[in-house]
């Protein structure tokens with residue numbers, strides 16, 4: 001296995017799976033099939049394994065990786081935000097385990113042509129699903145300065161969002177910005193990095209990618225559906241790679257685990273509601289030093305797991 005394809009927090013995720021009642025399992029972010037392989041190898045009792053990815057390349061690679069189990073695997077080219085519909089179409093009502101390992105894969109980052117990485121030259125694309133229309137090139141060349149500023153601030157948490165947006169709008173009045181290299185050349189001279197070793201355009205690239213793929217919106221859409229389609233004692237695990245994603249998952253899981261309705265504004269009153277899940281870890285699980293050394297991408301990973309009541 002190539003080092004960059006090592007699944008993140010795989011042993012930790014395996015430790016949360018029920019011993020022998022895992023019959024139907026969904027991997028919502030199949031990627032290179034790394035987690036899928038671990039789960040299938042460790043849980044021969046699985047009868048149906050549904051592997052979803054919105055990237056057809058990922059599905060092809062995963063198919064090879066888990067070919068040994070192809071009899072029980074259904075590969076699905078969809079957004080995980082359509083999980084309810086996918087299961088309905090397959091005639092499946094409830095499942096016993098779901099994993100979402102968010103973001104882009106190292107495979108996607110490593111291929112310059114996909115446009116995800118400032119370290120590779122390629123078109124400003126960044127679409128995980130290449131059937132979608134919106135690309136980073138469209139955003140960078142046509143969105144207003146205000147809209148660009150908003151996404152750099154909200155999706156990149158970039159403190160120099162105003163400066164980055166202004167510079168882009170100035171520059172594109174002279175020439176179209178079409179490659180990752182163009183974008184790096186335009187922004188590098190005007191942005192500063194607060195952390196040694198972090199490239200100044202890192203956050204702008206993150207913001208564009210999140211925006212192109214509506215990453216925060218689809219995460220918000222999938223979480224309630226995922227809880228809803230779990231059997232009692234079924235588990236949902238989510239691996240996040242930045243604080244915007246982790247905050248959404250943390251708040252949603254806390255809300256589902258609580259039996260109190262959010263009553264902000266009702267001065268002290270609270271309403272009861274059913275608690276639907278148990279938090280299996282109060283604090284997110286992070287990678288060990290050994291894993292980080294083997295796979296630096298795991299440094300920012302956080303795993304949160306809930307069990308359906």
Ligand SMILES: C[S@@+](CC[C@H](N)C(=O)[O-])C[C@H]1O[C@@H](n2cnc3c(N)ncnc32)[C@H](O)[C@@H]1O
Pocket residue numbers: 005006007008028029030031032033034035036052053054055058078079080081101102103104105106128218
């Ligand atoms: C971090 S990688 C997953 C790696 C995988 N767990 C493995 O071990 O090889 C994320 C994958 O999820 C896919 N993905 C991200 N968001 C998605 C979404 N909303 N719907 C479907 N697939 C998504 C990406 O295309 C990518 O292949």
